[in-house]
Amino acid sequence: MSAPDAYAAALQLHGNGRLEQAEAAYRAALAQIPANAPQRPEMLRNYGFLLHQRHRFREAVAILSEAVKGLPQDVNAWSALGQCARELGDHGKAMAAFQAAAKLAPEREDVLAALSGYLSRAIPAWHLPMLADTARNDAYEQAISRAAANSALTLDIGTGSGLLAMLAARHGAKSVVACEAHPIIADTATEIVALNGLQDRIRVVAKRSTELRPETDMGNAKADLIVSEILDAGLLGEGVLATLRDALARLATPAARVIPGRAEMFIQAIALPGLRPAYPVRQISGFDLSPFDRFRNRAGHATQRLDHVDYRALSAPLQVARIDFAAPPDWSQPVRDKMALPITAEGPLQAFALWFDLWLDDHVCVTTAPASEANGRPNMPHWGQAILWQMQDRAVQAGETLSLIRELADTYIDIRQA
Numbered sequence: 001m002s003a004p005d006a007y008a009a010a011l012q013l014h015g016n017g018r019l020e021q022a023e024a025a026y027r028a029a030l031a032q033i034p035a036n037a038p039q040r041p042e043m044l045r046n047y048g049f050l051l052h053q054r055h056r057f058r059e060a061v062a063i064l065s066e067a068v069k070g071l072p073q074d075v076n077a078w079s080a081l082g083q084c085a086r087e088l089g090d091h092g093k094a095m096a097a098f099q100a101a102a103k104l105a106p107e108r109e110d111v112l113a114a115l116s117g118y119l120s121r122a123i124p125a126w127h128l129p130m131l132a133d134t135a136r137n138d139a140y141e142q143a144i145s146r147a148a149a150n151s152a153l154t155l156d157i158g159t160g161s162g163l164l165a166m167l168a169a170r171h172g173a174k175s176v177v178a179c180e181a182h183p184i185i186a187d188t189a190t191e192i193v194a195l196n197g198l199q200d201r202i203r204v205v206a207k208r209s210t211e212l213r214p215e216t217d218m219g220n221a222k223a224d225l226i227v228s229e230i231l232d233a234g235l236l237g238e239g240v241l242a243t244l245r246d247a248l249a250r251l252a253t254p255a256a257r258v259i260p261g262r263a264e265m266f267i268q269a270i271a272l273p274g275l276r277p278a279y280p281v282r283q284i285s286g287f288d289l290s291p292f293d294r295f296r297n298r299a300g301h302a303t304q305r306l307d308h309v310d311y312r313a314l315s316a317p318l319q320v321a322r323i324d325f326a327a328p329p330d331w332s333q334p335v336r337d338k339m340a341l342p343i344t345a346e347g348p349l350q351a352f353a354l355w356f357d358l359w360l361d362d363h364v365c366v367t368t369a370p371a372s373e374a375n376g377r378p379n380m381p382h383w384g385q386a387i388l389w390q391m392q393d394r395a396v397q398a399g400e401t402l403s404l405i406r407e408l409a410d411t412y413i414d415i416r417q418a
Contacts, residue, residue, distance in 0.1 A: 003032035007043055014050055022050055041070025045077045052080050060084040061093070068100075075105040079114055086118060094118060095184060119184070129382035130229075131161060135366055136380045140227070140259070141167050143360030147225050147257050148173040155179070155223035155251060157209045157243060158230045162189035162202065168227060169201045176202040177218050179209050210246050223252045227259045233303040233368065234386035234412060235265055235356050241328045241410045248328070258326040264357045265323070266369070267415055269315040269402065271347045272387070275304070279351070279389040300412065301386035306353060306370040314345045314396055317373055320354075320406055321413055334409040338418060341402040348393040349402075352415050354386040388415055 010025035044067035051060035082097030149172035159178035180186040186206035281293035368383040403418040
């Protein structure tokens with residue numbers, strides 16, 4: 001069978017859903033046609049579509065990458081290439097393909113949806129609510145406005161959208177270096193900085209702060225102000241302590257100011273009956289689903305907005321840690337000790353809730369406490385509380401005192417019953 005006949009057969013078989021036979025026909029056609037034949041890119045494209053349908057993503061990426069060289073205006077080929085590269089975790093190739101498709105067909109909803117869907121995976125789900133958190137933004141601006149006016153060089157660690165870097169520039173920082181490890185987010189921050197006319201004062205560097213070098217990335221200077229929000233609901237899970245220790249030692253002047261300045265972590269014993277069946281997973285609707293518990297992260301905390309569920313406080317909040325970010329402790333080797341927690345109400349102790357007050361400077365404080373415990377401090381609504389679930393309920397009485405083991409580490413604070 002000649003190449004044209006084999007290709008015609010492949011198209012017919014493909015259209016009829018006979019994918020295995022169609023693949024053999026595509027291969028036969030491609031084996032016979034010269035590498036420089038005008039029809040070859042079209043054959044490769046359709047063969048790539050078939051491989052995509054068969055979930056043969058690695059082969060499809062190779063074939064479609066060759067096809068788009070000869071069909072650079074083919075929106076569908078670029079889109080399919082992006083989808084296959086995404087399945088393989090090749091984020092650079094996927095992003096380039098989706099952007100090429102969107103540039104060729106900015107009016108096509110399916111193409112724009114594919115691009116936005118891919119981009120939405122590039123940032124954690126909490127990032128957009130964080131940008132809308134007025135309490136958080138206002139607090140940072142108040143603290144930055146006091147510190148940035150005299151700053152020759154501000155370092156923004158984990159800049160994300162570039163907001164904190166731009167606040168520093170707005171309030172007088174002469175120069176800002178904003179580092180961001182994720183290249184797609186770094187590119188977007190660069191675009192945002194230019195859109196706001198601040199490209200002459202803010203430089204976005206697509207690196208982690210631990211990869212920065214003052215001589216090449218910071219104009220051979222060191223920062224006199226460091227701003228960041230590399231925190232999670234448990235405060236330390238994003239590595240803020242090790243990051244700041246490194247930045248203060250290598251990238252900052254001896255008198256550098258740090259925003260946020262400190263944090264105070266609190267614990268409260270709670271009953272949380274509505275969520276108990278899933279922490280740990282046991283009986284659900286009369287069935288034993290306990291094997292599903294293997295998917296629960298037992299080593300870390302769960303995150304929950306307590307003001308969105310039925311919970312009951314069994315103790316008053318108790319401070320368990322105070323951290324000075326301008327002189328971050330070295331807990332690379334965990335520190336363990338004992339502490340006592342007075343119980344104030346009867347009930348089943350099911351979990352400990354952790355939250356923190358975040359002092360941006362000596363004047364401005366925001367909190368991640370549930371609303372009932374905020375004590376008049378602005379609550380950052382995009383945050384939840386860190387929940388340390390206990391494997392078994394423990395009946396407690398008002399007036400008793402729990403003996404707890406506190407463990408402080410670079411990336412977590414853990415509390416458990418002694």
